[in-house]
Amino acid sequence: MQMTDLPPAAVLFAGALLLPLFKGKWRFAVALALPLLALADSWAVITEGGASFIPFMGMTLQPVHVHAATPVFATIFCIMLAGGVLFSMNDDRRVELTAAFVYAGGALGVAFAGDLVTMFVFWEVMTLGSTIIIWSGRQNDSYGAGLRYFGMHALGGVALLMGIIIVVTQRLHEGAADPLAFGHFSAMVDGWSHLGWDNAGMWLILVGMLVNAGAPPFSSWIPDAYPEGSTSGTVFLSAFTTKTAVFTLLVAFAGVEVLIYLGVYMAIYGVVYGVNANNMRRLLCYSLVNQVGFMLIGIGVGTKLSIDGAAAHAFAHIVYKALLLMATGSVLAMTGKFRLGELGGLYRTMPVTMWCLIIGGLSISGFPLTSGFTSKSMVVQAIVDESSRMAALGEPHTYLIVTWFLFQAATAGVFLDACVKLTWFIFFQKDSGLRPPDPPWNMKAAMIAFAFICILLGVFPGILYQILPYQGEAAEYAKVVYSLEHVMVMLGMLGFSGLAFFLLLPILKRGSYIHLDIDWIWRRFIPRFWKEVLLPLLQQLDNAQKAILESLPGRGMRDANLPPPIARRMGNMWAVSVPVFLIVLMLLVYLVVYFVIPTL
Amino acid sequence: MELIRHNLPALIVVTPLVIGLLTSIIGRRGLGWWMAMGTTAAGLAMSVQLLVDVLAQGDRTVEYLMGNWPVPFGIGYSVDPLNATVLLIVSLLGAVITLYARKSVASEVPAGKLNFFYALWLFCITGLLGITITGDAFNLYVLLEISSLSTYTLVAMGKDRNRRALTAAVNYVVLGSIGACFYLVGVAYLYMATGSLNIADIAERLQPIYASWGTEAPIYQKTVITGFAFMAVGLSLKLALFPLHGWLPNAYTYAPSSVSALLASTATKVGAYAFIRVIFTLMGVGFAFGRLHTDVALMVCSGAAILVGSWLAIRQTNVKKLLAYSSIAQIGYIALGFALANKDGITASVIHLFNHALTKGGMFLALGIVMYRVGGTRLSDLRGLGRKLPITMGAFTAGGLGLIGVPLTSGFISKWYLVSACLEQGRYELAAIVLVGSVLALVYVWRVVETIYFGKREDEVNVREAPASMLVPTLILVGASIYFGVDSSFTTHIAGEAADFLLKVKP
Amino acid sequence: MSDEPKTPGTSNRVLIAWLVGAAVLVAIVAVDYTVHHHAHFAADGIDVDAMPEFFPVFGLVCGFVLVLISKTLSIALKRKDTFYADD
Known part of the structure; x- marks a missing residue:
């Protein structure tokens, strides 16, 4: 074999x-x-x-x-x-x-x-x-x-x-x-935007994914x-x-436009909810949604470069998101605390974890020399390229321009959120008095290895580019990825969104809160609606039905004739009459169907 | 040997009848099971041979005349791919469940009545096989009564476990008799119009009658149509098609475990077969569906069966009853398949007859083991059994996956064909109902699986895994239901043959 | 840093870190002024992103806006983190 x-x-x-x-x-x-x-x-x-x-x-x-x-x-x-x-x-x-x-x-x-x-x-x-x-x-x-x-x-x-x-x-x-x-x-x-029975299958597959x-x-x-x-x-x-x-x-x-809109929504949603999050690992989950949003945008744009970008970003993202969760997981393992408000000052005793978290945070925000920069910027570039291609053809492309700006805004936001805020609240801010050591060697080794990959792919993007779906486009892009202009765009944006964090620090106090999401509908609203509205209503109906049954002749007598214990033990004798009634009813239905429908 | 082979269609029915009679009069205890086991094993061999013979025939039929009397004067047996398949289902399940029954029945039925039990067991199988193989409408009624009467008694034999078995049996007697009676009334009307009792012969004689209806002087129009209505209702009841399912849940729940398994996997399947036979061969599908719109009635009933059955299953706390309601839903799938009357639909129906017999049979056997070891089948009895009875509960879970229709289980194959058939007819709402049924199945299976693996037991009962004689048949059935999900070539082949056969005989 | 946090026991190392951060920001502003930015969507007559110091300002504004949106939403959507556990 x-x-x-x-x-x-x-x-x-x-x-x-x-x-x-x-x-x-x-x-x-x-x-x-x-x-x-x-x-x-x-x-x-x-x-x-x-x-x-x-x-x-x-x-x-x-x-x-x-x-x-x-x-x-x-x-x-x-x-x-x-x-x-x-x-x-x-x-x-x-x-x-x-x-x-x-x-x-x-x-x-x-x-x-x-x-x-x-x-x-x-x-x-x-x-x-x-x-x-x-x-x-x-x-x-x-x-x-x-x-x-x-x-x-x-x-x-x-x-x-x-x-x-x-x-x-x-x-x-x-x-x-x-x-x-x-x-x-x-x-x-081609017939994409039209939602009908003939392409219902495709829509359902899309929804499932x-x-x-x-x-x-x-x-x-x-x-x-x-x-x-x-x-x-x-x-x-x-x-x-x-x-x-x-x-x-x-x-x-690939190339399905609706993915762009969903992706933009996810990118912004991830930041907005992430800013409010207090559980450090939940914060990273919100930024996960944000990053997957970037990937969906890449898929939705659908050019070769953007698909490469989405694939590369998925690769890079798995590494740095795992790194971030390893670092926060180490903090959780060593302190037993996961609320940002309860942590602080850990830079003294957990330097390895801190630096790994920072490297992961810089990668997720696409900081130059990290994997996030070399992967995400491909998608950004692809949006610009596609926009100018469509402009040359005279096709509508405003949505791409809007997408680009929102994309950059979300990038700035995720730096503030998943890098600066996380590092600040866990390792600096007030001193929580906790003095946990760095985690055991294997956890450190895993973090260092993944941090290494983040930097490696940032410095030598060619390693990743050569296994992408469209290597030609990727190789072409490798030549311009570290242009001074690209680097300065990121540095300027990230640096000053970080400044915004510190300027807004007074209103970013952490309390033990969660923030409601759409799942409120099925976690709270529907159960409550069932318990407090539907169920009482059904009980009322049930009572009404019982009252009607009680008032029917015969039933009361039938029950009275049997000694109560046996009546309970032998089940409800009434049970036979309902099915028999249904049999007769069905015969009637069939006769009606057979005699009436053909003559219509 | 050649003599046996030639007389197979008769032997397959007569053997269990004769041995059953012998079993009821022998005195020695313990011999009953051996006789039943031997007979059902022989029946399995015969039905396999019969299926092979049928598929080897050019016209895919084997005819047999009782006592060489020509039809329509004598009783003719006629085997085609459809009823050869159903014969295989009945005798296969009969043999496997008999193998299982020995210890299970001994623990649930008093020792003095064991021989009597196995006699009835054989009569029930006789009746089911007879209904399947006979080509005579009245003979079908007789065999229907043979199987029904023995079933009533078998259900009532659960009384030593739970007295409710008696009410369930009485209930079943009343409803079952009405159903059989309706069928008989229907046959009588048709006899009045055609003067024949042989199904194929009636179908032939109906042709001039149908032809006359558009004209000035319609012959027997009301008679024939009323007869059809009676037959349809009577058979719907035997099939337990919603809303005529009332007898089923209690009968399945309170019968002895082996009887539940036998009934669930064969009795309703044979009912479905009889319904298919009446619609496609006797009435003629073009007439029954095209002119009388039986398909509309069937689709409404089966759609409702899927939804209501699954919904009620979710609400049960006795797992046996839960499976019974799930059966009502599954019968909906079967009826929906043949109501669609295209090739995929009938294929789906026949495959589901087969697959559901295996799956549900296996699950009832697994529950029988729980009954044997723990003494009850309420949800609370199953708590935490995942650790105590890993193999049994694993088999139950695998069967549950089949009920949902997870890919690589046989349930998936049935549903695949069924949905294809719905889409082919443009019946998107029915496809959606099938889908919703799967989701509901997920819920009720999940409830049980959750209890099995995550439930905490208050009483630490010390139960061991079941004896091999019970475990092996359970694993055979569940294993087969998984096997036919992975390699469906056999089931799709015979079901396709059956579908071709039925659609070809369209008048 | 206009908002120096009142961390007890601020050591020299932390102070240096703050100063380095501030220096980096100044350097970014300075370098960005010298770099020539292309307008990404020149074909559509949008050249705001080619202005010097656009991206630092954009980053700062986005940071503010996103945090303010979050905090505004938070007023309505905030619940104790035992909210669902109370059932």
């Missing part, structure tokens, strides 16, 4: 099965080796161009297929899993580790899925794995948050499945050669569920679900 016959996801699933068999050091040796093995296997498959086919219901499944964006995503998923394993090493969380392998295996499976059914199956595997990770967080609300998370993703999955069925059925009717193919819906994009990407109105599951993971669990969670959704959107819906 050749290496290329082995689906990379299978390596990780095998890991999930094997890990419980090992103990102590061996478990971690195996857990660290497997993601690297999966990485090697992924690249073997990618170089081979691997394609395997399995017959399924008269069609073919393609579980190992290499999309243009597969190399970037497969690589980062494997690296991420290895980093997460290293980070979690000191804390023996067996269930979580196994679930993480299932979860990452699902993500890797999606990255190699050549058909819609394979994609869907791995998609649901991810939902299972991630739900278990949330549950094993053992925080206060882990169980409830996990349930809400699962419910949300189950519904998203149903939409996705339904969409797939509709699309495949339509393709079968059109006699498509490969009805299950998972690729760009280019043939359907967007739920996982955290797009509005379903952004709130990210800040709801992820902070409930354990210190290592949240690191795993941040990496796979949303980025897999980005991958699938990139494959299937």
Whole structure:
């Protein structure tokens, strides 16, 4: 059996099965080796161009297929899993580790899925794995948050499945050669804006993917569920679900304009809610939404450069978001506190964590010499290029200009929020009196490794650019990425939004608050409405019905004839008469249908 | 050997009948199960052979004349891909559940009545196989009564566990008899109009009658149509199609575990088969759907069955009853499939007959193990059993995934075809109902799964995993339901054959 | 830094950090003045972003505006963090 016959996801699933068999050091040796093995296997498959086919219901499944964006995503998923394993090493969380392998295996499976059914199956595997990770967080609300998370993703999955069925059925009717193919819906994009039954399938697929990407109105599951993971669990969670959704959107819906609007909304939403957040990991979840918004904008613009930008940004984002969550996770692990208001002054004793957090924060804001700069600026450039192309053609493109300005505003905002504010409140501000040391060596090692990647990709962007979907465009862009003008734009914007933070510090006091989101509707409004309006109403109806039944002749007598205990014990004798009545009613219905309808 | 093979269609019905009679009169305890097991195993072998024979025939039918009397004077048995499949379902489930029944029944039925129990068990299977194979409308009624009467008694035998089994049985007797009676009245009307009892013969004689209706002098119009109405209602009741499902939940809930499994996986399936047979072969689908709009009535009923059944399932606290209501919803899927009357729809129906029999049978068997080990099937009895009975509960969960229709389970295949069929007919609202049904199924399955794996037990009962004789049949059924979700070539092939056969005989 | 926070025990190191920060901002302003910025959307006659010191001002204004929007929303949407746990 050749290496290329082995689906990379299978390596990780095998890991999930094997890990419980090992103990102590061996478990971690195996857990660290497997993601690297999966990485090697992924690249073997990618170089081979691997394609395997399995017959399924008269069609073919393609579980190992290499999309243009597969190399970037497969690589980062494997690296991420290895980093997460290293980070979690000191804390023996067996269930979580196994679930993480299932979860990452699902993500890797999606990255190699050549058909819609394979994609869907791995998609649901991810939902299972991630739900278990949330549950094993053992925080206060882990169980409830996990349930809400699962419910949300189950519904998203149903939409996705339904969409797939509709699309495949339509393709079968059109006699498509490969009805299950998972690729760009280019043939359907023309009639895109028109929402109707004929492209309902595509819309449902889009909705299913967007739920996982955290797009509005379903952004709130990210800040709801992820902070409930354990210190290592949240690191795993941040990496796979949303980025897999980005991958699938990139494959299937590149160039779909609506993604731009959703992306802009997410970018601003993430900052606005992030500024108000007090739970440090929830703040990072809001900025996660903000960053995924940038990726959606890149996908929505749909030029080669913007797609490269979105893919590169997903890669860079996984690394620095994991880094940020590792750093805040270390603070949580060492102090047991997660509210920004309760922290402060930790720069004295946690220097490594502080510098890692700063590097992560600079990366997320796209500071020069970090990975965020070299990836995000591609999307920015692509917006400008596309705008001038459309201006030359005389097509409407104002939305691109607005997008560009809002994009830059959100970039300034995320620096203020996820870099300056986080660093300031955790490591400086008032002295909280806490003197925790830096975390154990493995957590430090994982953070330093990821911080190193952030800087590496910032200084040598070519490493990442050469595995992007469109390497030509990326290589072209590499020549101008560090122009003085680019650098000064970022420095000016970031520096002065940081100044704005300190000027506004008096009104940025932290209290123990959360801020309501759309999930209020199903977490509070609907349950309350049910309990306080609908249920009493139903009870009233019930009483009325009982009163009517009581008033019917016969029933009272029937009950009176039986000694009460037997009446209770033998069940309700009345029960037979209702079905019998229904039988007669149905006969009547059939007679009416048979005699009346044909004569109409 | 050739003699046996030639007489297979008769033997498959007569064998359990004769052995059943013998079982009821033998005195030795413990022998009953062996006789039932042997008979059902032989029945399985015969039905497999019959299916192979049918598929080998050019016209896909095997005819058999009882006592060589030619139809319409004698009783003719006729096997085609559709009823060969249903025969396979009944005898397969019959054999596997009999294998399981030994310990389970011994723990739920008094030892003195065991032989009697297995006699009834065989009579029930006789009736179900007979309904499936017979080509005679009146003979179908007789066999319907054989299976029903034995079923009533089997349900009542749950009385030693719970007295409610008696009311459930009485309820079932009343409703079941009315249903059978309606069917018989329908047959009588048709006999009046056509003078024949053979299904194929009636269909043929109906043609001139149909033809006369548009003219000045319609013949027997009211008679025939009234007959159809009676038959449709009678069979809807046997099929437990909403709103005539009233007898089902209690009968399934309070019957002994093995009986619940047998009923859930075969009885309603045979009812569905009989309905399909009456619509497609006897009335003729073009007439039944095209002119009489039976399809509209069926779609409304089955759509309501899916929604109401699933909704009621969510509200149950007894898991057996929950599965019973879920069955009502699943019957909705089956009826919806053949109401659509296109190839995908009938394929979906037949596949779902097969898949649901395996899935629900497996789940009832898993619950039977809970009954055997814990002594109850309320949600509270299942709390935290995930650790105590890992294999059983794993099987139950896998079955639950099938009910939802998760890909790689057989439920997915059925729903795939069903949704395709809805879309093909442009019935988006029905496709949406199927979808909503899946979401509701997710909710009710989740409720149980949550209890199994996350529920905390107050009483630390010391239960062990079930004996192999119960575990193996459970795993066979659940395993098969997963297997046919991964490799659906066998089920889609035979269901496709059945669909082709039914649509070809369109008048 | 106009708003020097009243951190107890401000050491020399922290003071140096503040001074470095201020120096960086001054340097940015100075360098930005010398750099020639292209207008990104020149084709549409938008050249505001080519003005010297546009991006420092933009960053400052965005920081203010976003924080003010957040705080305004916060007035309406703020709840104790045990809000959902109270059920």
